[in-house]
Amino acid sequence: MKFVDEATIEVIAGKGGNGVASFRREKFIPKGGPDGGDGGRGGSICAVADRNINTLIDYRYARIHRARNGENGRGSDQYGAGAQDVILRVPVGTTVFDAETGEQLFDLDQHGGQVTLAQGGTGGLGNLHFKSSTNRAPRQFTPGQEGDQRKLRLELKVLADVGLLGMPNAGKSTLISKVSNARPKIADYPFTTLHPNLGVVRTSAAHSFVIADIPGLIEGASEGAGLGHMFLRHLGRTRILLHILDIYSPDPDVDAAAQAIEDARAIAQELKRYSAELAAKPRWLVLNKLDMVEDAAAAQARICEALDWQGPVFGISALTGAGTAPLMQAIQGWLDAEARRDAPAEDTDARQIGTASPQDPELP
Numbered sequence: 001m002k003f004v005d006e007a008t009i010e011v012i013a014g015k016g017g018n019g020v021a022s023f024r025r026e027k028f029i030p031k032g033g034p035d036g037g038d039g040g041r042g043g044s045i046c047a048v049a050d051r052n053i054n055t056l057i058d059y060r061y062a063r064i065h066r067a068r069n070g071e072n073g074r075g076s077d078q079y080g081a082g083a084q085d086v087i088l089r090v091p092v093g094t095t096v097f098d099a100e101t102g103e104q105l106f107d108l109d110q111h112g113g114q115v116t117l118a119q120g121g122t123g124g125l126g127n128l129h130f131k132s133s134t135n136r137a138p139r140q141f142t143p144g145q146e147g148d149q150r151k152l153r154l155e156l157k158v159l160a161d162v163g164l165l166g167m168p169n170a171g172k173s174t175l176i177s178k179v180s181n182a183r184p185k186i187a188d189y190p191f192t193t194l195h196p197n198l199g200v201v202r203t204s205a206a207h208s209f210v211i212a213d214i215p216g217l218i219e220g221a222s223e224g225a226g227l228g229h230m231f232l233r234h235l236g237r238t239r240i241l242l243h244i245l246d247i248y249s250p251d252p253d254v255d256a257a258a259q260a261i262e263d264a265r266a267i268a269q270e271l272k273r274y275s276a277e278l279a280a281k282p283r284w285l286v287l288n289k290l291d292m293v294e295d296a297a298a299a300q301a302r303i304c305e306a307l308d309w310q311g312p313v314f315g316i317s318a319l320t321g322a323g324t325a326p327l328m329q330a331i332q333g334w335l336d337a338e339a340r341r342d343a344p345a346e347d348t349d350a351r352q353i354g355t356a357s358p359q360d361p362e363l364p
Contacts, residue, residue, distance in 0.1 A: 005156040005196075005234070007059035008099055011118040013147025014042030014067040014083045019124035021141045022075030034131050035077045039123030039144040043067030043083030046116050047096065049108035050089040056156050059088075067118075070144060073126045080123060088117070093159045093237065099151040109159065109237075117152060121145035155233065158196050160212035161335055163235040165271075166244035167263045171288040173197070175244065175318040176213045179328055196234050203332040212238060232274050239338060240331065241283040243267065247299050248292035257299045260287070261306045282334075284312045286327065291317040 017039025024032025045067055065088060071080030096106040096117065106115040123144050130138035164172040180199025202208040214234055235241065245264055249256035264285075271279040287303065290296040296315055304313055312330070316323035 005056060005158075007056045007154045008063065008151065009059050009154065010064045010149070010151050011045040011088075012064070012066040012149045013044050013118035013120040014069040015146050016040070016042045016121035016123040016144025017070035017072040017080035018143045019126040019129075019141035020073040020075065021127040021139045023137065024076070031136075033136065034127040034138055035075050036126030036128050036141055037073035037075070037077055037079040038126050038129070039073045040070030040080035041082035041123050042070045042120030042144065042147045044085045044116050044120040044147070045088065045118040046085050046114055047088045047090050047094070047106070047108060049092045049094065049111055049113045051092045051111040053089055053091045055091065056094070056154055059090075059154055067120060067147065069147075070120070070123050072144075073123070073141075077128060079126075082123070083120065085120070090154065091156055093157045095155045095157060097153040097155060099153045105152070118148035118150050121147040157237050158198055158212055158234045159210065160198060160234075160238050161209040161240070162201075162211040162331055163238035163241050164211065164213045164244055165235075165241050165267055165283075167246065167267070170244040170246045170263075171318040172213045172244050175286075175288070175316070175324065176211055178318055178321050179324050180211055201328055201331075203328055207332050207336070209332060209335055232271075232278065235278055235281075236275070238281065240334065241281050242286050242327075242331075243283050244286050244288050245303065246289055247287050247296075247303070248289035256293070257302050260299075260303055264303070264307055282311075284314065284331075285309055287313065287315045288318050290315045291320055291322060 019038050020036040022034065022036035024035045026032060045065055065086055067086045068083035070083050073080045090108060092108065092111050092113075094108045095104060096108070096115070097104050106117075108115065121144050124142040127138045127141050130140045132138075164176065166172050176197060176199045180201045197213045199211050199213075200208055201211050212234060214232070243264065245260045247256050247260045249259060268279070285304070285307075287296075287300055293299055300313060300315055303309070314323060314327045314330070316327060318324065
């Protein structure tokens with residue numbers, strides 16, 4: 001299925017039914033009085049987050065969504081029927097913007113969350129509501145109100161705990177296929193990843209996290225170069241970024257470590273240009289293809305010194321899986337520690353009273 005993470009739609013809620021002016025007319029009842037009913041409510045357009053949907057492709061082609069109008073009121077105290085609401089199911093992580101003003105309206109980040117995109121019009125009042133002791137034969141009634149009409153932009157940000165950063169062919173797809181259940185396309189040419197891939201990494205029977213791989217970044221990505229700029233938004237919900245560096249070059253005339261240093265600086269600069277919030281996220285350095293390098297320790301020391309890197313550093317081989325298990329365990333430990341830090345105080349007190357949990361793996 002084609003992955004679509006942005007779509008523009010128009011939602012048109014239903015109009016409320018009109019009220020009616022009617023009078024009771026029966027044999028032997030010469031003055032039956034007003035009996036005009038109200039109009040029914042127009043249908044609304046609602047959006048519901050559904051974790052079983054992964055893309056906005058349905059809304060790329062079905063752009064106009066219209067609800068039915070409410071029925072008009074009738075005599076004999078009969079109210080018009082209200083129209084059914086139209087439910088639009090969207091992936092979890094969908095953000096709704098006003099297409100004309102750019103204002104963010106809703107953020108559907110929880111499964112089952114529901115919002116009203118366009119409110120249906122209320123029904124008009126029949127003359128039954130206007131009778132009084134001084135107005136026994138009212139002929140007033142009100143028309144139904146028009147429903148809301150909006151042009152909206154839907155933007156999908158995938159929900160993941162960990163995001164992978166790196167140049168094309170750095171080994172991101174190979175890594176996510178090795179440590180999770182994701183099976184992305186892998187080839188020996190750039191930009192094999194054309195859309196984000198999500199995988200679940202299970203570190204134990206009771207612990208797991210979600211990892212996201214986006215198309216590789218190149219210099220100028222924040223200004224539209226390459227494919228990565230289209231998907232940088234998906235890293236906005238992640239809690240930690242893994243910066244994958246390729247420290248091997250098949251060309252003996254190319255200094256792979258120097259190239260890795262240059263790539264790391266370029267991507268860090270693109271993150272700052274795209275979003276200061278994204279650039280401020282915790283970022284770990286992961287040196288890939290160590291199995292192809294003769295002196296991996298020297299290459300790691302040289303890269304860290306050149307970048308003045310103070311954060312965690314891991315050396316792995318995504319192809320063979322070497323070093324990936326300690327990396328995944330360290331990530332799980334960091335995520336667990338963050339979850340405890342973000343938990344309310346009463347939850348922390350409850351955990352202290354209960355049985356002790358096993359120790360998390362030490363962070364590097």
